[in-house]
Amino acid sequence: MTTTSLSSPPTFTPLSRDKLAAARVLVVGDTMLDRYWYGAVDRISPEAPVPVVRITREEERIGGSANVAYNVVTLGAQASLLTVVGEDEASHKLEALVAKTGITAHFGRDAALKTTVKLRVIGRQQQLLRLDFENTPPSEVLASQSATFVDLLPQHQVVLMSDYGKGGLTHVTEMIANAIAAGKPVLVDPKGSDYTRYKNASVITPNRAELQQVVGSWHSEDELRTKAHNLREQLGLQAVLLTRSEDGMTLFDAQGELSVKAAAREVFDVTGAGDTVIASLAALVAAGLTLREAMPWANKAGGIVVGKFGTATASYEELIA
Numbered sequence: 001m002t003t004t005s006l007s008s009p010p011t012f013t014p015l016s017r018d019k020l021a022a023a024r025v026l027v028v029g030d031t032m033l034d035r036y037w038y039g040a041v042d043r044i045s046p047e048a049p050v051p052v053v054r055i056t057r058e059e060e061r062i063g064g065s066a067n068v069a070y071n072v073v074t075l076g077a078q079a080s081l082l083t084v085v086g087e088d089e090a091s092h093k094l095e096a097l098v099a100k101t102g103i104t105a106h107f108g109r110d111a112a113l114k115t116t117v118k119l120r121v122i123g124r125q126q127q128l129l130r131l132d133f134e135n136t137p138p139s140e141v142l143a144s145q146s147a148t149f150v151d152l153l154p155q156h157q158v159v160l161m162s163d164y165g166k167g168g169l170t171h172v173t174e175m176i177a178n179a180i181a182a183g184k185p186v187l188v189d190p191k192g193s194d195y196t197r198y199k200n201a202s203v204i205t206p207n208r209a210e211l212q213q214v215v216g217s218w219h220s221e222d223e224l225r226t227k228a229h230n231l232r233e234q235l236g237l238q239a240v241l242l243t244r245s246e247d248g249m250t251l252f253d254a255q256g257e258l259s260v261k262a263a264a265r266e267v268f269d270v271t272g273a274g275d276t277v278i279a280s281l282a283a284l285v286a287a288g289l290t291l292r293e294a295m296p297w298a299n300k301a302g303g304i305v306v307g308k309f310g311t312a313t314a315s316y317e318e319l320i321a
């Protein structure tokens with residue numbers, strides 16, 4: 001086993017803009033609408049001991065797998081997004097926002113599905129409440145997604161599964177099997193405690209808490225190594241990429257392991273870094289890099305977005321700078 005220690009500087013394989021432009025990633029997963037309502041708080045409600053927020057401004061952003069696909073596009077690669085939504089106001093908003101990004105959208109619609117919305121109410125500079133709207137997608141719309149997935153596969157070099165545990169990836173095992181049979185690498189951002197559903201994927205990218213939920217906690221790097229390699233072998237994965245926030249990331253593969261230190265200079269907003277990491281990995285693998293070659297770039301991309309407020313994407317120019 002070869003081990004690259006945390007202290008060795010990462011090597012950056014050259015990354016051509018043309019190859020990235022020709023890279024096509026098929027993103028499948030749970031899409032959501034992130035909504036922010038900002039307002040003024042001047043009084044307490046006469047109805048209950050809660051503040052009354054007079055809404056003055058509204059903001060909306062694409063979230064979940066749509067944000068992942070957007071990260072593929074901002075790097076200069078191409079992304080298709082296969083996802084299920086409802087037939088409600090939020091789904092139309094989401095569609096309009098996605099249309100502006102350059103993502104090729106394939107929305108499966110079902111009136112029985114509530115489009116996932118996370119609504120934050122913000123007053124006096126702080127979040128007062130978050131309201132989540134969601135339910136489980138009906139099986140008919142999911143079955144039709146699986147059929148569309150098989151049709152879309154040949155036009156893409158890489159598949160990216162963005163699991164937010166909302167039920168959009170109910171048929172993930174079968175989709176992975178189809179993609180691998182077609183010779184397409186599959187990258188998975190996992191959720192939950194049952195990873196057998198991701199069996200035979202190329203790589204999964206859990207963060208520390210997510211991996212711990214599945215393999216238990218570790219007390220040393222040795223113990224982590226054993227647990228990660230066991231998981232990799234049990235699930236028939238090529239690699240496990242553990243993202244470690246301020247400690248960078250470690251790739252466990254058949255060759256051994258490879259670690260890189262976090263690349264951020266200043267940290268402002270850590271949300272969305274995981275989305276950026278897997279999106280960059282997928283775009284770069286689609287552009288012809290190996291996982292080991294793509295990893296330092298993905299780590300750098302993660303470092304770029306944690307240094308930004310709000311916008312959680314990195315551009316090609318920022319990446320190669």
Ligand SMILES: Nc1ncnc2c1ncn2[C@@H]1O[C@H](COP(=O)(O)OP(=O)(O)OP(=O)(O)O)[C@@H](O)[C@H]1O
Binds near residue numbers: 244249300
């Ligand atoms: N505090 C930090 N300092 C430096 N780099 C960071 C920090 N947080 C995240 N990163 C970078 O982003 C990558 C992914 O972060 P992390 O492991 O937190 O993923 P995550 O928990 O899936 O993120 P998300 O909030 O998007 O779900 C890290 O591997 C690292 O490169």
Ligand SMILES: [Mg+2]
Binds near residue numbers: 207
């Ligand atoms: Mg994550």
